[in-house]
Amino acid sequence: MFEPDSYEHDLLNRASLDHCVKCTICETQCPVAAVTPLFSGPKYVGPQAERFRHGASVDYSLDYCSSCGICTNVCPQGVHIAELNSVARAAMKKDHMPLRDQLISRTTFMGMAMTPVAPIANAVLKFKPARIAVEKVVGIHRDAAMPTAHTQTLVGWLRGRTAPKPGSRGKLIFFHGCAQNYFEVETGVKTIEVLEHLGFEVIVPKQGCCGLPLQSNGIFDTARVWVRKLVAQLREAPRDLPIISCSTSCGGMLKHEANEILGVKDADLLEVGGRMRDICEFLLEMYDNGELDTSDWLENELTVPYHAPCQLRGQNIGTPAVQLLELVPGITVVESGAYCCGIAGTYGLKKEKYEVAMKVGKPVFDKIVAVNEGIAACDSETCRWQIEQATSVPTVHPIAFIHQAMGLSKLPVTTGS
Amino acid sequence: MTNTVVIGAGLSGLVAAIRLARGGRTVTLLTKGLGGLQLSQGTIDVLGYAPERVDAPIDAIASLPATHPYRVLGPAAIAAGIAYAQELLGDRLVGNADRNVLLPTAVGALRPTCLVPPSMTAGVVTGGIRYVLVGFRQLKDFYPKLCAGNLERQTTPAGDPITARGIILDLPAIEDMADSSALAYARALDDPSYRAKLAAALKPLLQDGEVVGLPAILGHRDAGAHRHLEELLEHAVFEVPLPPPGVPGIRLNEALTALAKQAGVRIVAGAKVVGFESAGGKVISVGQATAGRIRQYAADAFVYAPGGFESGALTMDSYGTVTETIFGLPLHGLGPDLVTAGDPSDQALFRVGVGVDASMRVVDPAGHIPYSNLYAAGGILAGATRWTEKSGEGIALASAVAAADSILKGA
Ligand SMILES: Cc1cc2nc3c(=O)[nH]c(=O)nc-3n(C[C@H](O)[C@H](O)[C@H](O)COP(=O)(O)OP(=O)(O)OC[C@H]3O[C@@H](n4cnc5c(N)ncnc54)[C@H](O)[C@@H]3O)c2cc1C
Ligand code: SF4
Ligand code: SF4
DSSP, rough: OOOOOOOOHHHHOOOOOGGOOOOHHHHHHOTTTTTOTTTTTTTIIIIHTTTTTTOOOSSGGGGGGGOOOOHHHTTTOOHHHHHHHHHHHHHHHHTTOOOOHHHHHHHHHHHHGGGGGHHHHHHHOOHHHHHHHHHHHHHBBSSSSOOOOOOOOOOHHHHHHHOOOOOOOOOEEEEOHHHHHTTTHHHHHHHHHHHHHTEEEEEEOOOOOOHHHHHTTTTTHHHHHHHHHHHHHHHSSSSOEEEEEEEEHHHHIIIIIIHHHOOOHHHHHHHHHHEEHHHHHHHHHHHHHOOOOOTOOOOEEEEEEEOOOHHHHHHOOOOOOHHHTTTTTTTTEEOOOOEEEEEEEGOOOOOTTTHHHHHHHHHHHHHHHEEEEEEOOEEEEHHHHHHHHHHHHOOOOOOHHHHHHHSSSSHHHHHHH | OOOEEEEEOOOOHHHHHHHHHHOOOOOOEESSSGGGGGGGSSBBOOSSBBBBBBBSSSHHGGGGGGHHHHHHHEEEHHHHHHHHHHHHGGGGGGEEEEBBBEEEESSSSSEESSEOTTTTTTGGTTTTOOEEEEEEETTEEEEHOOOOOHHHTSSSTSSSSSSEEEEEEESSEEEEEEEEHHHHHHHHHHHHHHHHHHHHHGGGGGOOOEEEEEOOOOOOOOOOOHHHHHHHSSSOEEEEESSOOOHHHHHHHHHHHHHHHTTOOEEEEEEOEEEEEEEEEEEEEEEEETTTTEEEOOOSEEEEESGGGGGGEEETTTOOEEEEETTTTOSSSSSSOOOOOSOOTTGGGGGGGBBOOOOOOETTTTOOOOOTTEOOGGGGGGSSHHHHHHHHHHHHHHHHHHHHHHHHHTT
16 A cells, blocks of 8 residues: 555546546457456456555456556547556555565666676576576566576677767767666667767767666656666756667656656656657658658568567557668568567566466467568567567567668678677 | 648548548558447448438438538538448448448347448348347347347338347356456357357257347457358358447457558557647647657648547537637537437537538638648537437548548649
8 A cells, every 4th residue: 555645646546547438448459358367457457446446456357467558558538547557556566575576677687697697697597497496486487588698788888889970960869778788789789870870979878777677566666766867867968869769668668657657757857758769760750851861771672570569559659660661672561460479578577477478479479470581570678588489580679670771780680699 | 751640540530541541642640549430330320310210321311401511521422431431341341322221239229220241231120030139148248138029029111020039148258257248259259169169059049040140249350250150050140239349340440450551551549639730821730649748740631530529529618618629620519508408319519510611621610711731520520419310430431531532632
């Protein structure tokens, strides 16, 4: 239960639930309710159960909500269903937070711990008996996708290189998030190189974790501290520049989740959120404004299965990667046609959710297996790990194809690891 | 680069967007959430009551008041809207714009409609028809005995009696599920082995010559489910639409959304359009409240298809003031006594809306054009009580096609 007058308490009570007209649209689109009778669906656990909550939960199936946000996205009445669920779940777990949820929420810690011993950490994660032990003790499913650690971080790469001469297009700020720094260094490097190729000078201020994994596991207090700290760090850089992110979930945290779920209403956060752009959103907007010249982009005769992550949909920017990839001569994009790959941040790692998550992702996996020509694309890092684990199809951020089309890397496009 | 923006993803927004994109425009469709198609019956109503039951919808239009959207559109535009729906969804919508058919509803009323999916045609009421309605103990939205009893109380339009009986099966959609939604059944029936299970339970209970009415659950994605079940049962089978979530409406919504994507429409979903910029008598851009900021979408033409009161496009405050929520357009149909103590389904308020000329360009009540590149379509239009008349879908189609054609012609 939350303190009276706290944001959570307030939200639990005032909520947007009275806007619900019981049209059931959210019920029909929820990817979890579609695959398991253990979850009673967004309308029930959201606006309906909320009426009876007054802090404590009345329906424990709530824990099966993956917070993918699809329900909020499709609700024609503007009910904040997924946000209600996230806050209510945090209330439910408040006094007995599992150690596992504490651990997987601290990405910077995991990254810092794994980077110096990357080969060992990777080997341990691939070693079945170790994973069985981890499942038993901590509750992370033995088959769940785990990131690959790298011996060099993005920050290390930046330090080690000679930056190109500043271009003529002005400056931009790059927000790498934890994943790009520790686990998806390649994606971060390519994003920076694409922006520099376009003539931008890329500034990378020192930055910590946005707190999203903490938030999605219900550890709100610490998440607030972390996101506020990050906002201050990003504001160390000039404050009139767009901030570019190639991590959908962390970008989304700063754009709206810290505000809507954690209730951080600081002007500084809203200001930073307003400047945040997903890399594909940014490039497509340039194209729409006639500022992206694609005439010298190299051909790549390829069919690319693409999955738009749920966290991207939550930003309400459409699917800019689709239009962007189709600007590459020869590329045909086939969308997964499904809302969620099942991982939903850290949901699919948990041993009691793993099976549900794999069922949620099945339509995505089937589509990717059916149409891929050796590679798939998806904007979010955790989704890429999940897709690779389930399909064995190497899966990259769409920026890898743009990087190649600009002649910055060779064909074929690969994950590079 | 977008040159046309459509607001709304209901029947009118989707159809306008497809027609514009296929006509060579680059289209961005902005929408808050899914549109109303999922809440429909999966049929296309053109005109069911005016106010008496209508048999020939296009002929009946002349009897409507001059302010009705159909009078502004005219018979040719209505026929063009219906024809376009059949062009897009030909194999999913059977029928003829000149003639209504009567279909049983879930409570056993006879509902006039115009175009119907092939999975419903066997249910059209005809002389001598013998219905058997089949429900499930685990599906609480359909009571076959209530439906059958009410059907038997009526006659066909020609005065012939109707025979009907009800059967209840004990067959959950998923094993051990106490309470299954229509969509859970539809997903189960996508699997041929579940169809065989259903047929095995049902076939011994059927009598020769009976037409089998099942709730509208015959497959979510597998369009062949209905035909397969007819083969297994060796009986004609039809679907009875249920209250939402309506599977036939979900099918139509998914089919149209896929066509829109194929045509290259950029769909930006999940956020409200909250404002606009204008200059020189034109709308320059509309602003969508995306995560973190209001994003402006510029275009040379805008189709406004946001639905009516039901989707929040029109609101009335506690002082009785009615407002159109994005552009603040002057409304038609205002006056005293918008809401009275009379028939709750027939209130003057429901006919309040945005006015248009024959090209679907927005006009104010004095006949002035506020923005020369702003077109309106669907439920936002003034002059109809769509749910009572059973006219909402026909209006949506005809106005969407007319608006798209005006833009394509460069009106
Ligand atoms: C209870 C009820 C029963 C009905 N029964 C019948 C019937 O039996 N027969 C019949 O023919 N008609 C019926 N109708 C009417 C019919 O449903 C509609 O007229 C028809 O579907 C209209 O479709 P539309 O595309 O205009 O709007 P809708 O389907 O309402 O779609 C509106 C779209 O606009 C979006 N939108 C709205 N505001 C904004 C905004 N500010 N920013 C971005 N997006 C926005 C919404 O998210 C939605 O996607 C009924 C209506 C109701 C309410
Ligand atoms: S989609 Fe929105 S209005 Fe419809 S049932 Fe769900 S919460 Fe309620
Ligand atoms: S957030 Fe996702 S899983 Fe949770 S109720 Fe909504 S749609 Fe279902």
